[in-house]
Amino acid sequence: MAFEIANIDGSADNAAEPSRPRKFLLRHASFMVGSLTILLLGLAWEFARPLGLPGLSRLPAPTAIVAASAELLHSPMFWEACYKSTLRIISGFCLAQIVGIPLGFIMATNRTIFNSAFPVAESLRPIPPVAWIPISIIFWPTREASTIFIVFLGAFWIVLLNTIGGVSTIDQTYRRAALSLGSSRGHLLRYIIFPATLPTIVTGMVISMGICWEMVVAAEMIAGDTGLGYLLWQSFEISATAQVLVCMFTIGLAGFLSSAAIRKLGRLLTPWSPNE
């Protein structure tokens, strides 16, 4: 009797919802499809290579890249490079927020400062941060400082302009409503202008994080003596092409993860914003 009941229960469960592995597959369907595509592209690369396609045959096979990455993951030099680059990203990125956000607020709320500072900003902004590298090396006492400066510069303009834009597009009625409710200038800044600008600041953070990775790699290639960009260039110089590709993928992954982290942080900072 007891056995029968258990059996009935079991079959009822099966009918109501798919089995556990199936459920897992359903929930992660898009991830699965994506991974499969990458795997297929890798296989295509592997098997197209011996066909003698121009260019492709000069690149290492995916299997060689996997082997090179296994080797690289065991070397402390690789982790040192990751650590150094990450540290530079964090320093440059944070500096850009610390300088750019308050400066943006000051410029957007004070007409005199805006009129004097904005032309300066607009004439420096079109210069690509990479073009700053030589001057940066001359100006800053250490290579480390100049690399961080380039990363900072990449993020800074975006942070600054996004903050200014955010402040100047605040709906006038919020300001009016707050004034009616008895808010002082301090209240206005703290309770209205700052939170109203926060979503735009977060957008600026996400975009600037991507630019930071571009800048750190470029700066390390040219001016660095450590870091992923440096390692990538060194690997190229000694013709360790598989290692070059591993560095590329690592940088891509790091950029992806840091943008995801910033997006997560943004959702925590602006809990009222609807999730897209």
Added chain:
Amino acid sequence: MQGALSIRGARKVYDAKTAKVVALDSIDLDIAAGEFCAVVGPSGCGKTTLLNAIAGFDTLSRGDITLDGQSLASANASAPPDASRIVVFQNGALFPWRTVLWNVACGPIMQRRLTAVQANQQAMELLARVGLQDSANKFPGELSGGQRRRVEIVRALINEPKVLLLDEPFRALDALTKSVMQEYLIELLTYVPKTVFFITHDLEEAIFLGDKVVVFSSRPARIRQSVTIDIPKPRRHEILTSPRFLEIKAMLSGAIHEEALRAFTVGERELA
């Protein structure tokens, strides 16, 4: 009771570089303390201009506005906005980044009139009165349009304003929600009577809510007609079909239609 609003010879000229636009012209209007004055007029006629001058967001070019004998606005000068006259805006102005409770309680706290504990308690009582006590810790974005309007009216009332300035507050709502909101407003105002300056496009709404209905002409806004509504209060929606209501409506709708038509023709000419 406080809140007697007096407007004398109000005129507003917007001095755009090319052409002068006269938005208001010689408006004389007295609203007694506790009176509900509904203003009806075509779009863009200058109703909101007058409301902005009362609220302290804008100045008048000529004329005076006083509240209980104290000057709010005179030629090119106006008292800064404060909690004595609170606006409920057309498109809503709840701060989306703060909870409903914070939105309601923030006024008395910022004015240092109540402590945070007192203000929160009072806010909860008022929210309960409009059936929103369970939404106190939600963000405004999580509420429906009608719920947001209720929060906004409650946020105005907690500040004990002398005048409540409502700028087409129910415009964005569907007809059913609108009629429910009108009854909420009536109920709240019997609980805390206020002088009300209420702008609307909707003549039925104006008659249903108002002690007095004032029809503004198309730009420049002048007072075209002013009618005291003698239907006893409290009113319920059944009166919308009563003979007296229809009689008043017939009396006003001719003037409104004429002004709307004029505004429309002028608009066509300006665009052409």
